[in-house]
Amino acid sequence: MIPALLPTYARNELAFERGEGAYLFATNGRKYLDFASGIAVTALGHCHPHLVKALIEQGQKLWHTSNLFQIPEQQRLGERLVANTFADTVFFGNSGAEAVELAIKMVRKYHDETGNPGKYRVIGCNGSFHGRTLATLAAAGNEKYLKGFEPVVDGFDHVPFENMNELRAKITGETAAILVEPVQGEGGVRAGSDQYLRALREVCDEYGLLLVFDEIQCGMGRTGKLFAYEWPDVKPDIMTVAKALGGGFPVGACLATEKAAQGMKAGSHGSTFGGNPLAMHLGNAVLDVMLEPKFLEQVRRVSGYFHGKLKSLVAKHPGIYVEARGKGLLAGLRCEVPNTEVCDKLRAAGMVTATAGDNVIRLLPPLIAEERHIDEAIGILDGVARDWKR
Protein backbone atom coordinates (compact mmCIF):
# COMPACT_ATOMS: atom_id res chain seq x y z
CA MET A 1 0.00 0.00 0.00
CA ILE A 2 1.32 3.44 -0.87
CA PRO A 3 2.19 5.49 2.22
CA ALA A 4 0.32 8.70 3.03
CA LEU A 5 3.40 10.60 1.84
CA LEU A 6 4.37 10.00 -1.77
CA PRO A 7 7.45 7.80 -1.33
CA THR A 8 9.90 9.96 -3.32
CA TYR A 9 12.46 10.27 -0.54
CA ALA A 10 14.73 7.71 1.09
CA ARG A 11 14.48 9.33 4.50
CA ASN A 12 16.51 8.26 7.50
CA GLU A 13 14.90 7.55 10.86
CA LEU A 14 15.47 10.90 12.58
CA ALA A 15 12.86 13.56 13.28
CA PHE A 16 13.84 16.87 14.83
CA GLU A 17 11.70 18.86 17.20
CA ARG A 18 13.83 21.89 17.92
CA GLY A 19 16.83 23.78 16.63
CA GLU A 20 19.18 26.32 18.18
CA GLY A 21 22.06 27.88 16.27
CA ALA A 22 24.23 25.12 14.81
CA TYR A 23 22.39 22.36 16.69
CA LEU A 24 19.30 20.24 16.15
CA PHE A 25 17.44 18.33 18.85
CA ALA A 26 15.75 15.09 17.79
CA THR A 27 12.66 13.38 19.14
CA ASN A 28 15.02 10.59 20.33
CA GLY A 29 16.40 13.07 22.89
CA ARG A 30 19.78 13.48 21.18
CA LYS A 31 21.55 16.67 20.14
CA TYR A 32 23.12 16.88 16.67
CA LEU A 33 25.62 19.26 15.14
CA ASP A 34 23.89 20.46 11.99
CA PHE A 35 26.35 20.51 9.08
CA ALA A 36 23.61 20.09 6.47
CA SER A 37 21.64 23.27 7.29
CA GLY A 38 18.57 21.85 5.59
CA ILE A 39 20.68 21.68 2.41
CA ALA A 40 22.21 25.16 2.61
CA VAL A 41 18.94 26.80 3.68
CA THR A 42 19.24 27.68 7.37
CA ALA A 43 22.31 29.83 6.81
CA LEU A 44 21.83 31.80 10.05
CA GLY A 45 21.37 28.61 12.04
CA HIS A 46 18.15 27.62 13.74
CA CYS A 47 15.91 30.15 15.46
CA HIS A 48 18.22 33.11 14.93
CA PRO A 49 16.73 35.78 17.27
CA HIS A 50 16.54 38.39 14.48
CA LEU A 51 14.59 36.00 12.23
CA VAL A 52 12.29 34.83 15.00
CA LYS A 53 11.50 38.46 15.82
CA ALA A 54 10.87 39.25 12.15
CA LEU A 55 8.59 36.22 11.74
CA ILE A 56 6.47 37.16 14.75
CA GLU A 57 6.41 40.84 13.80
CA GLN A 58 5.18 40.25 10.25
CA GLY A 59 3.02 37.28 11.29
CA GLN A 60 0.94 39.61 13.41
CA LYS A 61 0.72 42.24 10.68
CA LEU A 62 0.16 40.86 7.16
CA TRP A 63 1.00 37.62 5.35
CA HIS A 64 -0.25 37.75 1.81
CA THR A 65 -1.95 40.17 -0.55
CA SER A 66 -0.97 38.93 -4.10
CA ASN A 67 1.00 40.77 -6.72
CA LEU A 68 -2.09 42.68 -7.81
CA PHE A 69 -0.97 45.25 -5.25
CA GLN A 70 2.14 47.15 -4.22
CA ILE A 71 4.21 45.16 -1.71
CA PRO A 72 6.59 47.53 0.10
CA GLU A 73 8.61 44.68 1.70
CA GLN A 74 9.14 43.19 -1.79
CA GLN A 75 10.15 46.55 -3.20
CA ARG A 76 12.68 46.94 -0.38
CA LEU A 77 14.20 43.47 -0.77
CA GLY A 78 14.39 43.94 -4.55
CA GLU A 79 16.16 47.28 -4.16
CA ARG A 80 18.59 45.85 -1.62
CA LEU A 81 19.50 42.90 -3.86
CA VAL A 82 19.97 45.29 -6.79
CA ALA A 83 22.17 47.55 -4.63
CA ASN A 84 24.36 44.63 -3.57
CA THR A 85 24.74 42.74 -6.87
CA PHE A 86 25.32 43.12 -10.63
CA ALA A 87 21.55 43.10 -11.16
CA ASP A 88 19.13 45.86 -12.10
CA THR A 89 15.91 43.96 -11.45
CA VAL A 90 14.54 41.00 -9.45
CA PHE A 91 11.55 38.63 -9.65
CA PHE A 92 10.56 36.73 -6.50
CA GLY A 93 9.21 33.19 -6.49
CA ASN A 94 9.06 30.39 -3.95
CA SER A 95 11.79 27.95 -4.86
CA GLY A 96 15.02 27.40 -6.69
CA ALA A 97 13.53 25.48 -9.58
CA GLU A 98 11.05 28.27 -10.25
CA ALA A 99 13.88 30.80 -10.31
CA VAL A 100 15.81 28.71 -12.88
CA GLU A 101 12.63 28.16 -14.88
CA LEU A 102 12.23 31.95 -15.12
CA ALA A 103 15.90 32.36 -16.05
CA ILE A 104 15.33 29.98 -18.98
CA LYS A 105 12.17 31.83 -20.03
CA MET A 106 13.99 35.16 -19.78
CA VAL A 107 16.83 33.89 -21.98
CA ARG A 108 14.36 32.85 -24.69
CA LYS A 109 12.43 36.11 -24.40
CA TYR A 110 15.62 38.19 -24.66
CA HIS A 111 16.63 36.66 -27.99
CA ASP A 112 13.06 36.83 -29.27
CA GLU A 113 12.87 40.50 -28.30
CA THR A 114 16.24 41.33 -29.91
CA GLY A 115 15.32 39.76 -33.26
CA ASN A 116 16.82 36.29 -32.83
CA PRO A 117 13.87 34.01 -32.01
CA GLY A 118 15.86 31.05 -33.39
CA LYS A 119 18.29 31.34 -30.49
CA TYR A 120 16.79 29.24 -27.72
CA ARG A 121 19.27 26.55 -26.73
CA VAL A 122 21.02 26.65 -23.37
CA ILE A 123 24.35 24.95 -22.72
CA GLY A 124 24.70 23.48 -19.24
CA CYS A 125 27.28 21.32 -17.49
CA ASN A 126 27.42 17.66 -16.65
CA GLY A 127 27.03 17.08 -12.92
CA SER A 128 24.90 20.15 -12.41
CA PHE A 129 21.60 20.46 -10.58
CA HIS A 130 18.95 23.09 -11.29
CA GLY A 131 15.73 21.69 -9.80
CA ARG A 132 13.01 19.12 -10.46
CA THR A 133 10.62 20.78 -12.92
CA LEU A 134 10.59 19.46 -16.48
CA ALA A 135 12.72 22.30 -17.89
CA THR A 136 15.21 22.44 -15.00
CA LEU A 137 15.69 18.66 -15.19
CA ALA A 138 16.39 19.02 -18.90
CA ALA A 139 18.79 21.89 -18.16
CA ALA A 140 20.85 19.71 -15.82
CA GLY A 141 20.54 16.64 -18.04
CA ASN A 142 20.98 14.11 -15.22
CA GLU A 143 19.67 10.90 -16.77
CA LYS A 144 18.86 9.35 -13.41
CA TYR A 145 16.34 12.12 -12.67
CA LEU A 146 14.93 12.28 -16.22
CA LYS A 147 14.32 8.57 -16.67
CA GLY A 148 10.64 7.76 -17.14
CA PHE A 149 9.68 11.43 -17.44
CA GLU A 150 10.37 11.69 -21.17
CA PRO A 151 9.99 13.40 -23.54
CA VAL A 152 12.76 15.65 -22.24
CA VAL A 153 12.10 19.37 -22.72
CA ASP A 154 13.96 20.49 -25.85
CA GLY A 155 16.61 23.17 -25.92
CA PHE A 156 19.46 21.99 -23.71
CA ASP A 157 22.99 20.83 -24.47
CA HIS A 158 25.63 19.61 -22.05
CA VAL A 159 29.39 19.77 -21.74
CA PRO A 160 31.85 18.82 -18.99
CA PHE A 161 32.33 21.37 -16.18
CA GLU A 162 35.59 23.37 -16.49
CA ASN A 163 36.06 22.41 -20.15
CA MET A 164 36.10 25.42 -22.51
CA ASN A 165 37.08 23.50 -25.64
CA GLU A 166 34.01 21.28 -25.55
CA LEU A 167 31.84 24.24 -24.65
CA ARG A 168 33.05 26.30 -27.60
CA ALA A 169 32.50 23.31 -29.89
CA LYS A 170 28.85 23.04 -28.75
CA ILE A 171 27.93 26.62 -29.64
CA THR A 172 25.70 26.94 -32.72
CA GLY A 173 23.53 29.66 -34.25
CA GLU A 174 20.72 28.39 -31.98
CA THR A 175 22.65 28.83 -28.73
CA ALA A 176 21.10 31.44 -26.45
CA ALA A 177 22.86 31.12 -23.09
CA ILE A 178 25.25 29.28 -20.82
CA LEU A 179 23.89 28.10 -17.47
CA VAL A 180 26.43 27.18 -14.78
CA GLU A 181 26.68 26.82 -11.01
CA PRO A 182 29.88 28.71 -10.04
CA VAL A 183 30.27 26.04 -7.36
CA GLN A 184 28.45 22.80 -8.18
CA GLY A 185 26.64 21.61 -5.04
CA GLU A 186 24.48 18.53 -5.54
CA GLY A 187 26.75 17.18 -8.29
CA GLY A 188 29.79 16.77 -6.04
CA VAL A 189 30.87 20.12 -4.54
CA ARG A 190 33.14 21.31 -7.36
CA ALA A 191 34.26 24.94 -7.34
CA GLY A 192 34.70 26.46 -10.78
CA SER A 193 38.13 28.09 -11.11
CA ASP A 194 38.34 31.87 -11.49
CA GLN A 195 39.88 31.30 -14.90
CA TYR A 196 36.97 29.09 -16.02
CA LEU A 197 34.32 31.53 -14.83
CA ARG A 198 36.09 34.40 -16.60
CA ALA A 199 36.35 32.34 -19.79
CA LEU A 200 32.57 31.75 -19.64
CA ARG A 201 31.99 35.50 -19.60
CA GLU A 202 34.36 35.99 -22.54
CA VAL A 203 32.72 33.34 -24.68
CA CYS A 204 29.26 34.75 -23.94
CA ASP A 205 30.41 38.22 -24.99
CA GLU A 206 32.04 36.83 -28.12
CA TYR A 207 28.89 35.02 -29.31
CA GLY A 208 26.18 37.30 -27.90
CA LEU A 209 25.01 34.71 -25.36
CA LEU A 210 23.58 35.40 -21.93
CA LEU A 211 25.54 34.10 -18.95
CA VAL A 212 23.30 32.60 -16.27
CA PHE A 213 24.77 31.70 -12.88
CA ASP A 214 22.77 29.38 -10.66
CA GLU A 215 23.78 30.56 -7.17
CA ILE A 216 20.90 28.87 -5.41
CA GLN A 217 23.29 26.84 -3.28
CA CYS A 218 26.59 28.77 -3.44
CA GLY A 219 25.06 32.25 -3.09
CA MET A 220 23.86 34.19 -0.04
CA GLY A 221 27.18 34.25 1.76
CA ARG A 222 27.97 30.55 1.53
CA THR A 223 31.41 31.01 -0.07
CA GLY A 224 32.35 34.01 2.07
CA LYS A 225 31.14 36.63 -0.42
CA LEU A 226 27.47 37.50 -0.73
CA PHE A 227 27.62 35.77 -4.14
CA ALA A 228 30.26 33.42 -5.52
CA TYR A 229 30.62 35.40 -8.78
CA GLU A 230 32.31 38.15 -6.75
CA TRP A 231 35.44 36.00 -6.26
CA PRO A 232 36.53 36.10 -9.91
CA ASP A 233 34.57 39.35 -10.42
CA VAL A 234 32.61 37.86 -13.31
CA LYS A 235 29.20 39.46 -13.64
CA PRO A 236 26.48 37.22 -15.07
CA ASP A 237 23.49 38.56 -17.02
CA ILE A 238 21.03 36.51 -14.97
CA MET A 239 21.40 34.83 -11.58
CA THR A 240 19.14 32.52 -9.63
CA VAL A 241 18.99 32.58 -5.83
CA ALA A 242 16.90 30.63 -3.31
CA LYS A 243 17.83 28.25 -0.47
CA ALA A 244 19.31 30.63 2.16
CA LEU A 245 17.47 33.71 0.89
CA GLY A 246 14.60 33.24 3.36
CA GLY A 247 16.70 31.63 6.10
CA GLY A 248 14.32 28.65 6.13
CA PHE A 249 11.23 30.35 4.77
CA PRO A 250 10.65 29.37 1.11
CA VAL A 251 11.80 32.22 -1.15
CA GLY A 252 13.45 32.17 -4.55
CA ALA A 253 14.56 34.96 -6.85
CA CYS A 254 15.75 35.53 -10.38
CA LEU A 255 18.03 38.55 -10.73
CA ALA A 256 18.91 40.12 -14.07
CA THR A 257 20.44 43.09 -15.82
CA GLU A 258 18.17 45.55 -17.56
CA LYS A 259 19.50 44.26 -20.89
CA ALA A 260 18.77 40.58 -20.16
CA ALA A 261 15.30 41.37 -18.81
CA GLN A 262 14.26 43.69 -21.63
CA GLY A 263 11.63 41.32 -23.05
CA MET A 264 9.83 40.80 -19.75
CA LYS A 265 6.72 43.00 -19.51
CA ALA A 266 3.40 43.04 -17.65
CA GLY A 267 1.90 39.58 -18.21
CA SER A 268 5.18 37.86 -19.21
CA HIS A 269 5.46 35.93 -15.95
CA GLY A 270 3.79 35.63 -12.57
CA SER A 271 3.42 33.80 -9.28
CA THR A 272 0.57 33.74 -6.78
CA PHE A 273 2.69 33.29 -3.68
CA GLY A 274 5.93 34.82 -4.95
CA GLY A 275 7.22 37.79 -2.99
CA ASN A 276 4.45 37.93 -0.42
CA PRO A 277 4.88 40.23 2.58
CA LEU A 278 5.74 37.43 5.02
CA ALA A 279 8.41 35.89 2.77
CA MET A 280 9.84 39.30 1.90
CA HIS A 281 10.02 40.45 5.51
CA LEU A 282 12.08 37.34 6.28
CA GLY A 283 14.28 37.85 3.24
CA ASN A 284 14.98 41.37 4.44
CA ALA A 285 15.75 40.07 7.93
CA VAL A 286 18.29 37.59 6.48
CA LEU A 287 19.96 40.42 4.56
CA ASP A 288 20.04 42.60 7.71
CA VAL A 289 22.34 40.02 9.28
CA MET A 290 24.40 39.10 6.21
CA LEU A 291 25.09 42.73 5.31
CA GLU A 292 26.46 43.54 8.77
CA PRO A 293 30.07 44.60 8.21
CA LYS A 294 31.74 41.68 9.99
CA PHE A 295 29.41 38.85 8.94
CA LEU A 296 31.07 37.70 5.71
CA GLU A 297 34.50 38.36 7.18
CA GLN A 298 33.76 35.72 9.83
CA VAL A 299 32.49 33.30 7.17
CA ARG A 300 35.80 33.71 5.31
CA ARG A 301 37.87 33.27 8.45
CA VAL A 302 36.00 30.14 9.57
CA SER A 303 36.10 28.79 5.99
CA GLY A 304 39.89 29.08 5.89
CA TYR A 305 40.12 27.29 9.21
CA PHE A 306 37.71 24.57 8.04
CA HIS A 307 39.51 23.85 4.76
CA GLY A 308 42.87 23.65 6.53
CA LYS A 309 41.43 21.05 8.92
CA LEU A 310 39.77 19.12 6.07
CA LYS A 311 43.08 18.88 4.22
CA SER A 312 44.78 17.50 7.35
CA LEU A 313 41.96 14.98 7.71
CA VAL A 314 42.51 13.73 4.15
CA ALA A 315 46.25 13.44 4.81
CA LYS A 316 45.53 11.49 7.99
CA HIS A 317 42.91 9.07 6.62
CA PRO A 318 43.66 8.54 2.91
CA GLY A 319 41.76 5.22 2.84
CA ILE A 320 38.55 6.94 3.95
CA TYR A 321 38.67 10.56 2.73
CA VAL A 322 40.49 11.20 -0.52
CA GLU A 323 39.94 14.84 -1.34
CA ALA A 324 38.72 18.05 0.30
CA ARG A 325 36.85 20.30 -2.10
CA GLY A 326 34.49 23.20 -2.45
CA LYS A 327 34.60 26.85 -1.54
CA GLY A 328 33.89 28.56 1.75
CA LEU A 329 31.27 26.78 3.80
CA LEU A 330 30.13 24.74 0.80
CA ALA A 331 32.67 22.03 1.48
CA GLY A 332 32.96 18.43 0.44
CA LEU A 333 35.00 15.36 1.25
CA ARG A 334 35.29 12.83 -1.54
CA CYS A 335 35.31 9.41 0.08
CA GLU A 336 37.12 6.19 -0.70
CA VAL A 337 34.39 4.24 1.10
CA PRO A 338 30.66 4.70 0.23
CA ASN A 339 29.58 8.28 1.08
CA THR A 340 26.11 7.17 2.19
CA GLU A 341 27.67 4.89 4.82
CA VAL A 342 29.93 7.70 6.02
CA CYS A 343 26.88 9.96 6.25
CA ASP A 344 25.05 7.33 8.36
CA LYS A 345 28.03 6.89 10.68
CA LEU A 346 28.47 10.65 11.10
CA ARG A 347 24.81 10.91 12.06
CA ALA A 348 25.18 8.07 14.55
CA ALA A 349 28.14 9.99 15.99
CA GLY A 350 26.05 13.15 16.40
CA MET A 351 26.49 15.17 13.20
CA VAL A 352 24.06 15.71 10.35
CA THR A 353 25.55 16.09 6.85
CA ALA A 354 24.38 15.58 3.26
CA THR A 355 25.77 13.50 0.44
CA ALA A 356 26.55 14.75 -3.08
CA GLY A 357 27.50 13.19 -6.40
CA ASP A 358 30.94 11.72 -7.05
CA ASN A 359 30.89 9.88 -3.68
CA VAL A 360 31.19 13.14 -1.74
CA ILE A 361 30.08 14.01 1.79
CA ARG A 362 28.70 17.55 1.65
CA LEU A 363 29.45 19.72 4.67
CA LEU A 364 27.19 22.75 4.96
CA PRO A 365 27.60 24.37 8.37
CA PRO A 366 25.42 27.37 9.11
CA LEU A 367 27.24 30.60 8.24
CA ILE A 368 27.17 31.56 11.93
CA ALA A 369 29.50 28.62 12.68
CA GLU A 370 32.60 29.36 14.72
CA GLU A 371 35.93 27.59 15.04
CA ARG A 372 34.59 25.50 17.93
CA HIS A 373 31.86 24.05 15.69
CA ILE A 374 34.48 23.22 13.06
CA ASP A 375 36.63 21.52 15.72
CA GLU A 376 33.63 19.50 16.84
CA ALA A 377 32.83 18.43 13.26
CA ILE A 378 36.44 17.52 12.51
CA GLY A 379 36.54 15.46 15.72
CA ILE A 380 33.48 13.51 14.57
CA LEU A 381 34.87 13.02 11.03
CA ASP A 382 38.16 11.85 12.53
CA GLY A 383 36.41 9.45 14.93
CA VAL A 384 34.31 7.89 12.17
CA ALA A 385 37.42 7.35 10.03
CA ARG A 386 39.29 5.76 12.93
CA ASP A 387 36.39 3.44 13.80
CA TRP A 388 36.17 2.43 10.15
CA LYS A 389 39.72 1.11 10.16
CA ARG A 390 39.10 -1.09 13.20
Ligand SMILES: *Cc1c(COP(=O)(O)O)cnc(C)c1O
Ligand atom coordinates in the same frame (compact mmCIF):
# COMPACT_ATOMS: atom_id res chain seq x y z
C1 LIG B 1 18.59 23.25 -4.60
C2 LIG B 1 19.00 23.76 -5.93
C3 LIG B 1 18.05 24.04 -6.94
C4 LIG B 1 16.58 23.72 -6.79
O1 LIG B 1 15.98 24.42 -5.76
P1 LIG B 1 14.53 23.96 -5.23
O2 LIG B 1 14.18 25.01 -4.24
O3 LIG B 1 14.68 22.60 -4.66
O4 LIG B 1 13.63 23.95 -6.41
C5 LIG B 1 18.51 24.58 -8.12
N1 LIG B 1 19.82 24.84 -8.31
C6 LIG B 1 20.75 24.59 -7.38
C7 LIG B 1 22.18 24.92 -7.64
C8 LIG B 1 20.38 24.03 -6.15
O5 LIG B 1 21.30 23.75 -5.24
